[in-house]
Amino acid sequence: MSPTRILILGALLDGPMNGYGVRRRLEIMGADQWANVAFGSIYHGLSKMADEGLLDVVEAGKGGKVVYAVNDTGRMEFYRLLMGSWSTVQPIIDPFQVALTFMDRLRKEEIVAALHERRRQLAMNVEATAQAVGAKQRYGAPGHVNENLRLMGAMLQAQLDWVEQAIPRVESDELP
Amino acid sequence: MSPTRILILGALLDGPMNGYGVRRRLEIMGADQWANVAFGSIYHGLSKMADEGLLDVVEAGKGGKVVYAVNDTGRMEFYRLLMGSWSTVQPIIDPFQVALTFMDRLRKEEIVAALHERRRQLAMNVEATAQAVGAKQRYGAPGHVNENLRLMGAMLQAQLDWVEQAIPRVESDELP
């Protein structure tokens, strides 16, 4: 359900690591940007999956340090989860939908002001995302991670388009 | 952080209700589609916010039934959360990004097959979303809830566009 497991398993496919290593690997992938995986959850996920037999403890070092590796069971589970995420169109969770849902609780001027501010922020984000495409490789991320950025950029652009068509509609009292 | 609180408070702005009422209200808004708020969380949120003084217990009926109402503190908190969600561009969480991130773990034919299947599903979803616009009012949802659907439709379209440009690129080994 949540992306935690698949992200951890996927990170470990690059070789045995400890929790901190998984964390950095996910940061390189940019997963910290779009997945809500707090680092505490990584440690929990690791020890849980080790209990369940998806991971092996390679090196239980002194002072708490533990290195994990995926075994065959874990690889199969990863593959299963991966196929699931390709074939199932799950809802896209956009925090802005909350704002939209309660649009009618604000006064017209508040909405217009908020929309202008949002347009500005979205334009910046679209820009930043375009810049980031290409800047990732240097940090050891595989090239197709750019596709993530491109897709994210397209989503942001869709938001921006929505905001721009919404401004005149609110001004003319068509909305809300 | 999570949308639970603001959704509960927003639902209660329409008048005092019990937990089940909040749940139905959110379903009418379509919030069950894009927010991950399990109904258990509604009951937890209600009693927590009552403890914190954001809600008043209007009627502690027999057999567990409890009706809550927002008070002024709760209204202020709602407004605060709402302004936050308008002005802050938070990352859009799309479960497909996980699939994309680990694209290189599948064989070319698997990717192509998955992309075709996904294109089909996305086209259906785009269609269904377009149909749903307009079908909501009858159930007592405010008109601007349609904007939610429109925005969601635009996001799905962006996904579909990505998939369509990706297919030839995978076939020609440009990806991954």
Next chain:
DNA sequence: TGACAGCTACTCAAATTTGAATACAAACTT
């Protein structure tokens, strides 16, 4: 009338998430 389906309404234990707090090591500064 009573039996069955479906809606209303919630509880609760288990699982997961969260991020502040902790600790030690390496690099840098003075």
Next chain:
DNA sequence: AAGTTTGTATTCAAATTTGAGTAGCTGTCA
């Protein structure tokens, strides 16, 4: 060489989420 910042690495209690399970209520059809 002692002190300071930065990076590595994890733990843990508290908060939240989850959804199966439970139970009453209402209509309806035989």
